Amino acid sequence: MRRLQKHGDIDFVPAGVDGVWEDDADCRILRLGFHASLLEQVAGELGKDSAKIEFLPRLQIRDARIEAIGWAIKADLDADTPSDPLYVDLLANALAVRLIEIATARRHQAEGSDGPRLSARQLSMLTEFIEANLDQKLFLADLAATAGISSTRLKSLFRNSTGSSVHQYVIRRRIEYARGLIATTAMPISEIALATGFAHQSHMASTMRRVLGQTPGEIAGPLRKFRPKLQGSA
Template identity: 40%
Template sequence: MADGSFPKPDQPLAHRLAHRAWDGFEVALNRTDAGKHTPTISPLVRMALHVGPAVRADCCVDDVSRSGWQSPGDYDLVPPGVQGQWEDATEALVMSFRFSPELMARAAEGLDARPGALTPQMRARDPQVELIGQALRAELEAAHAAPRLYGESLGLALAARLAARAAHRPPPRLSALTPRQLRAVTERIEAHLDEDLSLTELAATAGVSVSHFTVMFRRAVGQSAHRYLMERRVLRAQALLARGGRTIAQAAGETGFAHQSHLARCMRRMLGVTPAQLTG
């Protein structure tokens, strides 16, 4: 188990291989040395997901100890204000997550769960937690970062899953965004396609909580807000290039893509053509 904290001088190291931070949470991919790790107590919710080969480990969280093999997909959870430490027999590859109390509170809305209700977990397993972790690892290792909306959606989904498991009940059923709410959100997206929109901004536009917005938008449109945003960017770029007078790089910049190769990759995947074919 690891959280990326700076070790004391006499501790083995956690070597950070990749790191990203979004609104309310951050994730890092770490390769930790063999030995005993004792990070400082934190006000954040910390989770570690094991993604490398199995390693023999002795873990202790809040005076609860457990020994055995940590296998890929196992995760450890350390609630706020709780001391955790572990000792690995060999080096390990671990994804560490940190969630703010504010994000956990948003994720727990409607679940009758609070961040304080989380209990320490060691060598826990959950297919949904593992799948979200894999998606975040792919984002960490991607050559070009996806829009902020994508990472925030994954972080909120992971926090909500942890909160739901703590509440021992599934998330509540939610209706779709109303036509008026959906129109306000899609108009905002259209007006700011070149910006790195956040879930908080879109949820505020709809007048709902962030945790509810992700579900309600999908039910209204049939896809995630991130997927919708990317499709609208690609279609806007297609229209700009078809109209003429812009280079591929200019069209990419005006529609929020990091560069023209990012636009080309997304356009090929969604439309089956490349920007060069539209301008050729």
């Protein structure tokens, strides 16, 4: 396959899966890896059987939590004095937890979503359209036209394909995009709200509080302390 890689894209390649790629231009990649025993240990602590968790290759994941963990690890690697090893261990455990959450969520969606679904091409076209227009108002009719189906049919097919409604998916993507900007840029919160499709800063704050249990200010507190070093090395 050939694709356009964007800043913040995440690829997940499970152990034992060969992966070969060639970049058309200069780029910088943070590559993280850990032993399978860590996943087994964390899965056990979560009350799950690691042998029953199917980790599938995934390309161009958009996940604000994984991205924030990656930036925090990079900041520690770039620091003149590395943190206590316990800090990196905690980050590694957090990453393992998130990967297990993603793998098990996909399985539950697959088991619980009966009925017709969008084709892989339709779903790809829709998600790409949403990503490219997160800063704009999105209308169901436009999304339906992108997929080449009616608005009514889109709602059921999208839920069967993703496990969430179109509205829930778009809100989640706006929140993840905003959270990533808060973590990795110096943009004012008010500008981030508009850049991610929220009506205003208060709208974004109330939505984040409802979905994440955190406000933009609470997210910025622990994450933005890494920004000066991250910007200098980008």
